[in-house]
Amino acid sequence: MKVFVTAQLPKDVYKNFPLRWKVFMYPNFRSMTMEELFEIAYDDYNILICTYKDKLQSKFLNQALPQLKAIGTLSVGTDHIDVDFCKQNQIQVYNASKHLLCDAVADYSLALLLLAVRRLDLDMNIKSSDVTWHYLYNCKGYTLSSLQVGIVGLGKIGQAIAKRSIAFGSQVNYFSRVREIEIEQRMGLNYQPFSTLLSQSDVIIVSCSLNKQTYQLFNDSSFALMKRNAIFINVSRGGVCDHLALSKALDSQHLKYAFLDVTDPEPLPIHHPLNNNKNCFIFPHIATNVIDSRADIANNIITKLEANFSV
Structure with a gap:
């Protein structure tokens, strides 16, 4: 098998490729350009x-035929791949098992939640000589136990976020396309219709997948329904949010803060209004960027591919 990997992997992963495979890796620490991708399409991988x-859309995939037999994506989502084209042309698609990402994304979500609720970033550079340490100095934020946390999407990651939020004493509400009665009863969650969830929650954490139903689910109408001074956190996909609508909601001070791990596109154009909004904090899609999680994902994909392509 002739294999191409579009990204640098953790060093310990390299030894897990089957010895009989000829593996080529993109040498740069950045994403491949479309021009570079099209170059490898002609190399019989x-x-x-x-x-x-x-x-990986149809134009690229068509160039890679007939040699291309399988795609393994180092992610749970496959929205960046033309899966229908792959099915029609017998290209097998393998994605990472969801449980490998849950802890990393849930930990990260709670980190953003704590950062947002307490605005800890404002205190990071304070030195003892800079302030008067009086009783109400820099008093801000709330305890998590006083807040209602709303989760959109109750898959494995949504459940892991809920579990951590409950541990902090928050009331956790959720909305999911399919109501998960057994899970909500077991975990003590409160199911709410989407509009109710928006109006009742102090914090909205988005962990749903991106599809036709969730594309720009958060728009002018949905932001208007959210509680005034609510916090919006997105750790799913940038496409679930209309970023111009979010910018307007922040500018009008209807929303307090937005913490985004994902945008659409990534990165946002340099002059996009969210880049200059003091109440919007954008991170470079790093929810799963921990060493053990990245290694587990890569090994998971290698195992799946080797099981189906053993020669």
């Missing part, structure tokens, strides 16, 4: 291991 940043 049988397997392509990609990231969510690689847009």
Whole structure:
């Protein structure tokens, strides 16, 4: 098998590729450009291991035929791949098992939640000589136990976020396309219709997948329904949010803060209004960027591919 990997992997992963495979890796510490992707389409690779940043649409995939037999993506989501084209042309698509990402994304979500609620970033550079340490100095924020946390999407990651939020004493509400009665009863969650969830929650954390139903789910109408001074956190996909609508909601001070791990596109254009909004904090899609999680994902994909392509 001739294999191309579009990203640098953790060093310990390299030894897990089957010895009989000829593995080529993109040498740079950045995403591949479309021009670079099209160059490898002509190089007769049988397997392509990609990231969510690689847009593998029909035009590219058609160039890689007939040699391309499988794609392994180092992500749970496959919205960056033309899966229908792959099915029609017998290209197998393998994604990462969801449980490998849950802890990393849930930990990160709670980190953003704590940062947002307490605005800890404002205190990081304070020195003892800079302030008067009086009783109400820099008094701000709330305890998590006093807040209602709303989660959109109750998959494995949503459940892990809920579990951590409950541990802090928050009331956790959720909305999911399919109501999960057994899970909500077991965990003590409160199901609410989408509009109710928006109006009742102090914090909204988005962890749903991106599809036709969730594309720009958060728009002018949905932001208007949210509680005044609510906090919006997105750790799913940038496409679930209309970023111009979010910018307007922040500018009008209807929303207090937005913490985004994802945008659409990534990164946002330099002059996009969210880049200059003091109440919007944008992170470079790093929810799963921990060493053990990245290694587990890569090994998971290698195992799946090897099981189906053993020669």
